[in-house]
Amino acid sequence: MALLAAFTLPAGATWWSPGDGTPFPAQYDDADPDGVTRLLLDGGPMETKGHPFFEPKGKYGRACVTCHQPSDGMSLSAETARIRWQETEGNDPLFAAIDGANCPDLAQGERASHSLLLDHGLFRIARPWPPVDHDGQKIEPDFTLEVVRDPTGCNASKVWGLSSPNPQVSVFRRPRPVANFKYILAMGFAVDPKVGKPLPIDPETGQMVSGNLMADRRVLSLEAQMRDAAHSHLGFDALTPDDIKRIRDFEDRIFVARQRDRVGGDLDSMGARGGPETLAKSEPGRLGSQGMAVWSEFAAWEKIPADADITPEQRAWRESVARGARVFREKMFLITDSAGINSPVGFGNPVRNSCVFCHNMSQMGMDVAPGQVDLGTTTMPFADPQPHLPLFRLTCKGPAHPHYGRVIHTHDPGYALTTGRCEDVGKITLQTLRGLTGRAPYFASGSAPDLRAVIDYYDRRYNIGYTEQEKRDLVNLMGAL
Template identity: 70%
Template sequence: MIRGIALATAGILFAAVTFAKAPAEKDPWWNPDEGRVFPASLDYPNANGTLRLLLDNGPMDTKDHPFFTAIGPNGRACVTCHQPADAMSLSAASARRQWERNGAKDPLFAASDGSNCPSLPQADAASHSLLIDHGLIRIARPWPVRDPMGKPIEADFTIEVVRDPSTCNLDPKYGLKTAGMISVFRRPRPVANFKYIEAMGFAYDPKAGMPLPVDPETGKPVSGNLMADGRVPSLRAQMRDAAGTHLAFLKTLDAQDMERILDFERRIYVAQQADATGGALDADGAKGGPRMLQVSEAGRLGSDGGIPVWSEFEAWEKMPEAQKAKLPPEVRAFRESVARGARVFREKTFLISDSAGINSPIGFGNPVRNSCVFCHNMSYMGMDVAPGQVDLGTTNQPFADPAPHLPLFRITCTGKPHPHYGRTILTSDPSFALTTGKCADVGRITLQTMRGLSARAPYFSNGSAKDLRGVIDYYERRYNIGYTEQEKQDLVNLMRAL
């Protein structure tokens, strides 16, 4: 075990900041059926420092464990798209590395959803460009819209394919007109920190003024914070959805398999543990890293009696000057930047406008003045305590960044016009509307955890922000916030420390 790390910054080698490192795997990629032991603590280096995973009651033998075992014919397991080194998600860099290693024979690039379309020549890298270059998995949604039980829902909009660079939406076998399927492309969501993701901070959905969704299996309300488009109510339903689509399982997961997967997913915590410049994120009074996630109460609203969001780093700002003076200048500057970024995140307000889930349907006013914590409000996690989906404009024109590699759909409302876009909407992903059949839900997407960001670029559901600065720049353009250059860098440093 390595007990310390020497940090090189601006050409100066120093070892004043040290941190204990957990064992790191020689090869960060986990193939199905390897039978590795998943330790209680596991570290992976990344461009910004070190990611750490903690497993309650670990270590765990993964031999024959259903999360790590290929059950279906495409050779995939759950771990294929939820890699430990990528914060239990999948980075575009990892996808590219696997292509360079194995090409199309790697299970990650299974034709069903690891390629732009199954009909394309699978040996060509161009047929997998959305996964290799952007870390995107193909999601095929039925049209007409169906509920979780498979019953058709009468939609109040029509959909037309305007642009189809993946070729799948106009494909004669897999396309919209022939197969009744709409292909959209999304980033895999992290499978970790579920104590927070499943937590219910409200007894209703304040974004819609409606009761919480109910799990039809248990009859109990659920958090609604699992999938980007809210298409499944629970982790069990998510497992069945993934088994039949991404994993192509020939058999239904039995109850024992599902319980073992649930047990693992609910025991794993992940966050950045150390920064390449700032050192250990739980040093000198700070409470960064995954340990705080592991031991803290979940589901608290930071602005309502809970711990203020990202207050884990307040100690760095309040450190006595004499103590700060003992730190290398680069370490001190980075830590002060992170603490400032946390305050900017909480305190800098701006006008939020034309965002469904915020300004409508029940609405807080349009515009409404608030800060980042209006939506990213859960202590220690930065996700939304309130369930439901929000349209930030990342997939809808005119707000979305140019994405010629993604499909483009024309949505035409047949009932009421959309409250912010009017009767016609151009979008690369209708998202929640493909679950509800409501035009007002076009582009609404479930917010996700902000932990482990350094390990899993690119960002947003469609991968439109290639790096953390791209996330800040998008929000600046979308809401005309007026961040200074220092504030932007402070926010980037905060996010890389999560």
């Protein structure tokens, strides 16, 4: 089969099945009602037949591509999961009981057994309890963990729960996109300022790592993530060094970003530098690149010439994106009671800053300072109502949590399930901000159904006081990334 430099799948043909041999082009445009998200394979195109990212491996019939769909910006949207359920009557490997169901011991043919994936885009993540470190040694946690509410029944399961022969905690999270790793793996400096300690060392390589790969930093390197995913999600423990090398080569070369908006037109035009080529050609930057550098590719749209050959609708949308970028950089507010920001480091509580305080990496909007933060998205009293998720009560054995006190209620303890430390409850690795439109819902728990809900959450959480215009501008900015 001849490889193509660029293509768009036929209407309706959006699903990449494991082992179907579809070649991966140098440029892949995925169209939706609001525009186009573009994937750029640097050095592509590439055959997928026989490639370990695309071939089914393990006992569930899945491949990496099952949960990291090109049509969803190398992640997976809840809408795509619903369409796949309807098309296959629930028989696709995507719905494997191990994590595509609310619990493996539920009746697998019933939609209700897969409601968290279908309605919220969530996969079950099983964490050992008590936690184990990166060498597999048990950690004695400094908090107790009790289940207050268990709508899936999995934490109470005698086979899969806390009282099973291999005790585990089931939490439910969104799949993180497999793209733009040049930025995800970048390190602004050698210390994690969120805890005031040196960055972790990968035991395999002896090198410092960013720790930004997984929501709870349960693995340190991309290679370790591959093995973890193969075991947990594919049911496969035999990735060869060559498999890992080929997957790493593909993942290092894939970039994703929004390319065209239905109203605003091409995002790489009239001085703007949107699209994945910007990511492929740019560098993550270091601390000090934050602030004005973030989303500076849209600065040219702040003052569009009066005689520009664009429609009034295009002008209005592009000016909105530029305003959103300025709000993102410059709208100041008080950041309060957020572990990893206000504690344990010395930024103070509150600290006055803008969105770029955490989302400061040029071109990407991640944090050049690695580490996990608690924005309250899963933890009371800040989390939005999520009655479909389990609720845990954690009680600190030692010092109380600096912001929640001694007793904490949370849907997902986050980083604390890796460290066993009460001070880490609720901490989550920041999400990447490119290709957002193709992978709703948002936040690790899927609690924000759309981009407006993301902005509304932050507005409530930190009492920012965004105007309606500022909210629309921020949504348009997020949609342009």
